[in-house]
Amino acid sequence: MKVTIVTNFKSVAEAHKEVLGSLFQDCLEIETLSFDLDELNQEIDADVLLISLYSIYVEIKKHIREDAKVIILGTTITNEQYKK
Numbered sequence: 001m002k003v004t005i006v007t008n009f010k011s012v013a014e015a016h017k018e019v020l021g022s023l024f025q026d027c028l029e030i031e032t033l034s035f036d037l038d039e040l041n042q043e044i045d046a047d048v049l050l051i052s053l054y055s056i057y058v059e060i061k062k063h064i065r066e067d068a069k070v071i072i073l074g075t076t077i078t079n080e081q082y083k084k
Contacts (some may be wrong), residue, residue: 001027001028001029001047002031002045002046002047002048003028003046003048003049004030004032004045004046004049004054005017005030005031005032005033005049005050005052005053006032006033006040006044006049006050006056006060007035007051007053008034008035008036008053009034009035009036010032010034012034012038012052013032013033013034014032016032016052016073017030017032020050031046038058040059040062042063044060044064044065044068046064046065047069048070048071049064049069049070050071051070052072052073053072054072056082057070057072
């Protein structure tokens, strides 16, 4: 399964990627995209998108596949939260 993390800043996306990688290890293909590197002007090929803000979703929804699942992150995902 391909997961794409979309944030305003690459450093934030990479931090989320590190956490997801530690939770799911090699079960996911994880990609990061960010506005600060102007990476969001193309179709996003992902099964699941984790988007840090609703306002980002509004900006990029035209680039999201119709069958993709979209999750707007409301909190930070950590290993401790997953274990609960």
